Structures are given as C-alpha cells and as structure tokens.
Amino acid sequence: MAVIALILHILAAVIWVGGMFFALLVLRPASGMLEPPLRLQLWDGVLDRFFRWVLGTIVVLLLSGYAMVFAVFGGFAGLRPYINIMQGIGIIMMLAFFHLYFAPWPRLRAAVARQNYPEAARQLNQIRAIVTLNLVLGLVTVAVGSSGRYW
Numbered sequence: 001m002a003v004i005a006l007i008l009h010i011l012a013a014v015i016w017v018g019g020m021f022f023a024l025l026v027l028r029p030a031s032g033m034l035e036p037p038l039r040l041q042l043w044d045g046v047l048d049r050f051f052r053w054v055l056g057t058i059v060v061l062l063l064s065g066y067a068m069v070f071a072v073f074g075g076f077a078g079l080r081p082y083i084n085i086m087q088g089i090g091i092i093m094m095l096a097f098f099h100l101y102f103a104p105w106p107r108l109r110a111a112v113a114r115q116n117y118p119e120a121a122r123q124l125n126q127i128r129a130i131v132t133l134n135l136v137l138g139l140v141t142v143a144v145g146s147s148g149r150y151w
C-alpha cells in the first residue's frame with residue numbers, strides 16, 4: 001500500500017512540476033514566434049489539457065500523501081519537519097493553482113472566444129506569473145520531499 005502510494009505520489013509530482021517546467025521554459029519561448037491570435041489560441045488549448053492533468057495530480061498528491069501520513073508515519077503527531085514543509089508548500093501551490101483556475105483562466109478562455117487578444121494576453125500574463133511561482137515552489141517541494149529523510 002505504502003509503496004503504491006509513494007509511486008503514485010512521485011509520478012503526480014513529476015507530471016505537475018515537469019509540465020510547468022516545459023510550459024514556461026520550453027513552449028513559452030518557442031511560441032513567441034507566432035502572431036498573437038494563433039499564440040493565444042495555442043495556449044488556450046495547451047492549458048485546457050494541462051490543467052485537467054493538474055487537477056488529477058492534486059487529487060493523487062493529497063490522497064497518496066495523507067495515506068502515507070497515516071499508514072506509514074502514524075498520523076500528524078509524529079511527522080518530521082520535512083513532511084510538514086512539503087505539506088505546507090504543497091497546499092500553497094494548490095491554493096495558487098485554484099486561484100489561477102477560477103480567476104484568470106476563465107477570463108482568458110472568454111477573451112479568446114471573443115477574439116479579444118489584448119485582454120487574453122493580459123490574463124495569460126497573470127497565469128504565467130502564478131505558474132512561475134508554482135514552478136519554484138514545486139522544485140523546492142520536490143527537493144525537500146525527496147531529500148528530507150536524510151536530513
């Protein structure tokens with residue numbers, strides 16, 4: 001059980017954090033060559049697919065993370081600091097994602113549907129700022145979560 005939870009946990013982290021890395025550091029610079037209408041339609045489609053995966057990874061991270069907390073570590077009382085740091089930063093990442101998902105994301109979609117590309121670009125900028133924050137937090141969380149047992 002614990003092994004399955006840990007495998008699912010790490011796969012979810014890889015998908016979420018790796019996806020953000022690819023979006024920001026690979027696809028974003030390369031998509032700059034496209035004219036705004038095409039570029040914003042591309043991001044509309046890219047983020048639509050990616051955010052569904054992120055929702056799934058959040059469910060898996062929470063279920064597998066708390067399954068390990070109870071099954072392996074015997075509940076919250078005996079948790080070592082690195083697990084609390086991972087849990088704390090993880091929850092901040094999730095709140096930041098939900099803000100993005102329910103505020104700028106629907107506005108980006110509506111603006112693209114109306115072909116209002118300057119407005120869509122503004123919303124995409126907000127999404128980019130939040131995803132940048134989450135990428136930094138995600139990399140820190142992976143470093144803490146994977147090395148913490150050796151501290």
Ligand code: HEM
Nearest residue numbers: 010013065066068069086087090091138141142145146149
């Ligand atoms: C939000 C609540 C979370 C809880 C309750 C939680 C809990 C745990 C627990 C109990 C472990 C096992 C630690 C060990 O065996 O030493 C673990 C491992 C790990 N977690 Fe989390 N976690 C959470 C979120 C996250 C997030 C958001 C990420 C990354 C984005 C993450 C990345 C990792 C990594 C990389 C490992 C180490 C796997 C390994 O190398 O053994 N966790 N987590």
